[in-house]
Amino acid sequence: MATTFSSELLPQLFPYVTQAKLTSNCHNIFVVRCRGHIPNESKSRSPQKVMVSTEARSTQLQPHDSTEPNFLKLLSRSCKAAKYNEALYFLECMVNRGLKPDVILCTKLIKGLFSLKNAEKAVRVMHILEQYGEPDVFVYNAVISGFCKVNKTNSANEVLSRMRVRGFSADVVTYNIMIGSLCNRGKLGLALKVFDQLLQDNCKPTVVTYTILIEATALEGGIHEAMKLLDEMLRKGLQPDMYTYNAIIRGMCRGGLIDQAFHFVRSLPAKGCKPDVISYNVLLRALLNQGKWKDGEKLVAEMFSRDCEPNVVTYSILISCLCRDGKLDESLNLLRVMKDKGLNPDTYTYDPLISAFCREGRTDLALEFMDYMICNGCLPDIVNYNTILSAMCKNGNANQALELFGDLPQMGCPPDGGKLWLWRQQTLF
DNA sequence: ATAGGGTTAG
Known part of the structure; x- marks a missing residue:
């Protein structure tokens, strides 16, 4: 089958890539060159990191020896720089010297450690606060949220009882975290039970609570049920916002x-709101999914005229639908326009x-294209890799797929559950 | 300092 894109277009769009095209193992060359830009958190705990600079000298906040570093400031700096392992180290230094940990910084630190997938250390921060400082509901909510995001419901519940034992009751945010987590996992029934609990707890639901439920209900029970919640x-006198309305539009x-x-x-x-770029994107996607390109174009024109300019997502939707309809030239063109x-x-x-590219059987071009995106400052994610891996397997190039698969960890992109899927694919051969 | 939104693979 002939390719639907013109090969002349590629050099214009990707001069860098096509220039390097003839060198073998091009992908790796780019990888090596571009990897230097990957921000890498310093995990160093070496003492030389704990140097006192003049501006880090003691202030009035915490009494300490003037020859000693100001750990509060160092902690704050590390948090700001997203160096959370380092921040935890400074936090431990602080409390070891009898200084009281700062609750706001600790909340940030907990979130940061969860983002590094380090729940254990996040819990350690909570314990430090309990032992040496004064935790509050923000802290517990951050921990509960972290556990919910990685689907550790039991741990989240343990933290919930822990906070209650210590005299803190769940607030509406705590409930919203739990309700949202259940909805995300398709457990609307349980979410509604937690919602009942919230009401019995004489906690007042907010617009966020309802929006979460409306979103999930539109998905599971249909738009009619969602409108009832609206x-x-x-x-109850709650004013829906654009999050709420967009959930309805999406439904x-x-x-x-x-x-x-x-x-x-x-x-x-008439309701006191106006559609935002997200409302338009949802509508656009729906139109293009039905092949209504004319209406789609009109809608994009309306976005410009309504001062709601297309953003990255708008272009991504257009590019995606063009690709789906086999219009690769136009897609590439649009990429340049954006x-x-x-x-x-x-x-x-x-x-x-x-x-x-993969659908055309051109995984080679797909790989080149990946180099192009890397050099344009966009690191491929696991989905991008899976797209190519899947195509390689389908084309009977399992060896090539395995090789690329082996490269993933060093690309800063360890395989996801798709690993199992890959092995399943392998058994087909 | 905490909770909810649009677009990718299989």
Whole structure:
């Protein structure tokens, strides 16, 4: 089958890549060159990191020896620089010297450690606060949220009882974290039970609570049920915001009710709101999914005229749908247009193009394209790699796939659950 | 200092 893209277009778009095309193992060359830009947190705990600079000298906040570093300041700096392991070290130095830990910094630190997937250390910070400082509900919410995000419900519940034992009761944010987590895992029924608990606990739901439930309900129970929740929150005097309305719009679009979605969007000004770029993106996606390109174009024009300019996601949607319809030339063209407008394509933007090259049986071009994105400051994520790995396996190039697979950890992109999937693919051969 | 939104693979 002939490729649907013109090979002349590539050199114009990717001069750097095509120039290097003839060198073998091009992918790795780019990888090595670009890896230097990957920000890498210093994990150093060496004493020379704990130097006192003049501006780090003692202030009035914490009494300490003037020959000793100001650990509070160092802690704050490390947190700001997202060096959380280092920050934990300074926190430990602080409390070892009898200084009281700062609760706000510790909350940040907990979030940061969870983002490094280090729940254990995050819990250690909570313990330090309990022992040497004064934890508050923000701290416990951060820990509960961290556990919920990695689906450790039991640990989250333990923290919940722990905070209660210490005299803190769950607030609406605590409830929203738990409700949101359940909804994300498709357990709307349980989420609604927790919602009942919230009400019995004479805790007042907020617009966020209802928005979470509306989103999940639109997905599971349909838009009709979701609209009932919208009515309920209005009856309670809660004012929906664009998060809420966009959840409704998305629900309508997902159910194929595009006309109703448009009608709803047109009614927003009367409700004191106006559609934002997300509302438009949802509508655009729905139109293009039905192949309504003319209407899509009109909508994009409206975005410009309504002072709601297309953003990276808008372009990603257009590029994705063009690729789906086999219009690779136009996709590549659009990629250039968005870059000219100063928008930075991300992994979502590039993936449909990678996918399109793969569909043409050109995993070689897909790899080159990946080099191109790396050199444009966008590191491929696991989805991008899986796109290529999958194509390689399908084309019977399992060895090539395995080689690339082996490179993932050093690319700063360790394989996900797709590892199992890869082995499943392998058994086909 | 904490909670909710749009677009990628299989």
